[in-house]
Amino acid sequence: MDIAELRDELEKHHTASFGWALSCCRRDRVEAEEVLQTVYLKILEGKARFGGEATFRTWLFAVIRRTAAGEHRKGLLRKLRFAVSPEQVRQTGSAADEPGNALENSETRMRFQRALERLPGRQRQVLHLVFYEDLTLREAGEVMGVSIGSARQHYERGKKRLRKYLGQTETDYGVNWKRTENPRAV
Amino acid sequence: MELTGNEQRIHALFSELKLADKRSTPRFAAMCNLAQSRTPTRWQTFPLAVTTAAAVLVVAIFSLWLWSARRQQTPAIRDVASAPAATKGLASQAANQPQSKELSGRKQHNYSRPRSRAVRVATRRQAAMLASRRAPVRDAAAIFGWQSPTIALLRSPGDEVLTSLPQINETVDELKSFLPGRIN
Numbered sequence: 001m002d003i004a005e006l007r008d009e010l011e012k013h014h015t016a017s018f019g020w021a022l023s024c025c026r027r028d029r030v031e032a033e034e035v036l037q038t039v040y041l042k043i044l045e046g047k048a049r050f051g052g053e054a055t056f057r058t059w060l061f062a063v064i065r066r067t068a069a070g071e072h073r074k075g076l077l078r079k080l081r082f083a084v085s086p087e088q089v090r091q092t093g094s095a096a097d098e099p100g101n102a103l104e105n106s107e108t109r110m111r112f113q114r115a116l117e118r119l120p121g122r123q124r125q126v127l128h129l130v131f132y133e134d135l136t137l138r139e140a141g142e143v144m145g146v147s148i149g150s151a152r153q154h155y156e157r158g159k160k161r162l163r164k165y166l167g168q169t170e171t172d173y174g175v176n177w178k179r180t181e182n183p184r185a186v
Numbered sequence: 187m188e189l190t191g192n193e194q195r196i197h198a199l200f201s202e203l204k205l206a207d208k209r210s211t212p213r214f215a216a217m218c219n220l221a222q223s224r225t226p227t228r229w230q231t232f233p234l235a236v237t238t239a240a241a242v243l244v245v246a247i248f249s250l251w252l253w254s255a256r257r258q259q260t261p262a263i264r265d266v267a268s269a270p271a272a273t274k275g276l277a278s279q280a281a282n283q284p285q286s287k288e289l290s291g292r293k294q295h296n297y298s299r300p301r302s303r304a305v306r307v308a309t310r311r312q313a314a315m316l317a318s319r320r321a322p323v324r325d326a327a328a329i330f331g332w333q334s335p336t337i338a339l340l341r342s343p344g345d346e347v348l349t350s351l352p353q354i355n356e357t358v359d360e361l362k363s364f365l366p367g368r369i370n
Contacts, residue, residue, distance in 0.1 A: 014214040037221035112199045131200035
């Protein structure tokens with residue numbers, strides 16, 4: 001593949017890649033953009049090469065996952081080395097925390113995002129790959145670097161846990177609403 | 187993959203999230219340009235191989251310096267071990283001690299062989315001890331050989347008679363000659 005072809009492929013999968021990068025970076029928009037830039041640089045400079053063993057999308061997602069994990073480790077090291085000031089924390093905070101975006105986001109989506117954030121990394125990733133990116137479990141396993149059996153297990157556990165968390169938040173919201181409307185009702 | 191009720195609900199939630207993400211996705215061209223204009227950090231410019239080579243070089247220089255320092259120290263130990271004649275007694279006494287045996291044994295072997303820190307410290311202590319013993323022995327030898335400058339004035343022709351004793355196997359006549367008031 002020459003650079004022009006690579007660019008075309010990257011552009012074709014750009015939206016999906018950004019969504020996957022967001023998921024790998026726990027919905028941190030700034031970090032996701034940085035990760036995606038690094039991935040594009042790696043691919044265009046030839047540091048990461050597509051061998052053709054899997055589909056381009058699967059390979060690209062695997063590169064994004066590995067890069068995000070590396071950036072996460074570097075971030076942890078940086079945090080250990082230097083004390084992070086509150087300004088930095090505010091700057092690197094997720095986009096969902098910003099007041100403008102919070103207004104934009106619907107209540108259901110916010111609850112769903114919170115429930116997703118509570119899930120373990122593997123379970124969140126497999127659910128994202130299957131429901132968001134429409135990959136099969138085999139492809140999801142390839143992206144995550146695990147077997148199909150392991151991917152299926154993460155998928156089932158993730159679904160169960162997500163259902164539980166969503167149910168919890170719905171109950172909490174109901175109780176809260178009742179308390180504010182009629183405190184004696186509960 | 188066919189979706190059941192709960193799965194359909196999760197899928198719907200993910201679709202909503204996907205739509206929201208799509209609206210806020212940065213443009214591909216802008217992101218690519220940003221990626222290509224990004225300057226590599228200082229650590230990225232130094233590959234791991236160069237860093238490793240530099241570290242190995244530093245260790246090699248340090249080892250060479252240590253080795254040369256030990257080489258300079260070795261002749262001093264040899265000098266102490268082969269002390270002058272005046273200190274021979276003490277030196278041999280010291281050589282009979284187990285520590286110096288170890289030292290002389292090592293001397294016969296290769297000095298450039300790396301030794302442990304404890305052995306090096308013991309060797310250094312031994313050398314210092316032998317060096318401290320050399321000075322009093324040298325002084326004692328000097329005192330023992332000292333002669334007064336006026337000793338020549340005290341000498342006389344009869345010195346031999348005064349300083350020597352008659353021998354047992356001398357004849358009786360010769361002995362009688364020493365007796366006082368006797369005329370032969």
